[in-house]
Amino acid sequence: MQSLHAEWDALKAHHREIESVHMREMFAQDSSRFDTFSASACGILLDYSKNRINSETLKLLTALAARADIAGEAQRMLNGERINATEQRAVLHTALRLPASKKLMVDGVNVVEDIHAVSDQAAAFVDKVRSGEWKGYSGKPIRHIVNIGIGGSDLGPLMVCEALKPWQQRDLSLHFVSNVDGTHISETLQLVDAETTLFIIASKTFTTQETLANAHSARQWFLDQGAGTDDIAKHFAAVSTNADAVAEFGIDTDNMFRFWDWVGGRYSLWSSIGLTIRLAVGNENFDAMLAGAHKMDQHFANTPYENNLPVIMALLGVWYGNFFDVRSHVIAPYDQYLHRFPAYLQQLDMESNGKSVQMDGSACEVSTGPVIWGEPGTNGQHAFFQLLHQGTELISADFIVAAKSQNPLGRHQQMLLANCIAQTEALMRGKTEAEARAELEAKGAEDIDILSRHKVFSGNRPTNTLIFDELNPNVLGALIALYEHKVFVQGKIWGLNSFDQWGVELGKELASTVLGELESGNPGEHDSSTLGLINYCLQRHS
Ligand code: F6P
Numbered sequence: 001m002q003s004l005h006a007e008w009d010a011l012k013a014h015h016r017e018i019e020s021v022h023m024r025e026m027f028a029q030d031s032s033r034f035d036t037f038s039a040s041a042c043g044i045l046l047d048y049s050k051n052r053i054n055s056e057t058l059k060l061l062t063a064l065a066a067r068a069d070i071a072g073e074a075q076r077m078l079n080g081e082r083i084n085a086t087e088q089r090a091v092l093h094t095a096l097r098l099p100a101s102k103k104l105m106v107d108g109v110n111v112v113e114d115i116h117a118v119s120d121q122a123a124a125f126v127d128k129v130r131s132g133e134w135k136g137y138s139g140k141p142i143r144h145i146v147n148i149g150i151g152g153s154d155l156g157p158l159m160v161c162e163a164l165k166p167w168q169q170r171d172l173s174l175h176f177v178s179n180v181d182g183t184h185i186s187e188t189l190q191l192v193d194a195e196t197t198l199f200i201i202a203s204k205t206f207t208t209q210e211t212l213a214n215a216h217s218a219r220q221w222f223l224d225q226g227a228g229t230d231d232i233a234k235h236f237a238a239v240s241t242n243a244d245a246v247a248e249f250g251i252d253t254d255n256m257f258r259f260w261d262w263v264g265g266r267y268s269l270w271s272s273i274g275l276t277i278r279l280a281v282g283n284e285n286f287d288a289m290l291a292g293a294h295k296m297d298q299h300f301a302n303t304p305y306e307n308n309l310p311v312i313m314a315l316l317g318v319w320y321g322n323f324f325d326v327r328s329h330v331i332a333p334y335d336q337y338l339h340r341f342p343a344y345l346q347q348l349d350m351e352s353n354g355k356s357v358q359m360d361g362s363a364c365e366v367s368t369g370p371v372i373w374g375e376p377g378t379n380g381q382h383a384f385f386q387l388l389h390q391g392t393e394l395i396s397a398d399f400i401v402a403a404k405s406q407n408p409l410g411r412h413q414q415m416l417l418a419n420c421i422a423q424t425e426a427l428m429r430g431k432t433e434a435e436a437r438a439e440l441e442a443k444g445a446e447d448i449d450i451l452s453r454h455k456v457f458s459g460n461r462p463t464n465t466l467i468f469d470e471l472n473p474n475v476l477g478a479l480i481a482l483y484e485h486k487v488f489v490q491g492k493i494w495g496l497n498s499f500d501q502w503g504v505e506l507g508k509e510l511a512s513t514v515l516g517e518l519e520s521g522n523p524g525e526h527d528s529s530t531l532g533l534i535n536y537c538l539q540r541h542s
Helices: 002-018 023-029 055-067 070-078 093-097 111-131 155-163 182-189 209-224 229-235 243-249 272-281 283-302 309-323 341-353 385-390 412-429 433-443 448-454 473-493 502-520 528-541
Strands: 038-041 044-047 144-148 173-177 197-202 236-240 256-258 328-334 371-373 396-402 463-468
Touching (some): 044 309, 070 283, 093 111, 111 256, 182 209, 209 229, 328 412, 341 371, 341 473
Parallel strands (some): 144 197
């Protein structure tokens, strides 16, 4: 970050010039704005013309990317250098998408060979389960898959399974259990039966408290249904980097699908953590998703910054976060199948870039990752969009939509598209007081002086639109990889290590102390709030 000061200062000066310019004027002055500020790759069109930028902004932002050596940093990641310095690890989720014909040597090992050996093992298992050849303990085929995991071992697989529902084998029901709240596993177990259920215990470390608690409860329930311990092998599989812990849990290591410490949890859906996705949509569709992501990796690595989708999106995020003081960014997928995409991106972005220390240990001098939130459209329009249009905060947003629906039904898709496009137009244009007055006068309204002010929309609110032909496995793979690389670029510009997550540790440590105290009934030393809450719980439990 220190080395970016000249570029930063240039952007600051430019911001002062452009901050009061309205996008209405920009569009009025330049009818080719859409052509100038849109780019496409891997079947995805990014329209970023509804942003508070001009050609000079783009020039200055790409200079920032050049100074941060984004292209070089990307190569270092793709080559398997140990860029996750605080954990001394390479960052190679991109290798999981490499075709078998490629070679990538890390510490003297061709990781591509390893990756494909494990994915062949997973693919063979998946074919057996999906075809019914894999039988449960009473000889019946598997009908329910229960994925037990949390964070990256849940959100990625869950989001993709929802997104690719049209490709799902519908006689296999999918269930996801993540929360340590006993309600989650209990309610799920009511929906399945032991004879036809396969539990996938997904945990990179196999030490995560929530996942192990849920896995133990599932195991106990399975035995309570009349199954024997020998039957566990037919109903429990594990996805992990920790073979010892898997064996200790009692899962046959033949049913264990491994991956590597250079796959971060929130980047792991491409690895064996995607086993539930494979089971849901089949190996071919999973491979199509990998191919889409690989295409995006190549686009990211080989395209000049000006036309590079992840770089453009990252730079726009930096532009708003650091120069307009935008603190939150909305993800609005106009696609019901993408309803978990905002939740997935929350982990991807906020766990990666929600940090305040730079790689060298010094404090960040500028704001880093924004709050990511969102809901599918059109639902969001009837909930929080009021604040996007008329609130005092400036909030940026990504609108994501497929031109074609997987469920063509009457006018639904045209209505969905119309709403998506109109929202970005409204956020950009706004409505002036004069326009509001004119409308009210035409209606013969009273109290026009006051009412017109309530009906003003400032506009000038930035949005990106990502549009593609249809949401299929290939496009989804590219879309996810696009956001992964966006997060990477921003992390590099802010000088962060986007691949560790020390911020989740303190809460885990304190929870284990509080758990001991709740179980023993002996509270330790705490502030009065923490102690008061512990005592409240102890009184209700005794
Ligand atoms: O606590 C955060 C985290 O480490 C995430 O980064 C990770 O995705 C999640 O927990 C689950 O971890 P695991 O897959 O090791 O159970």
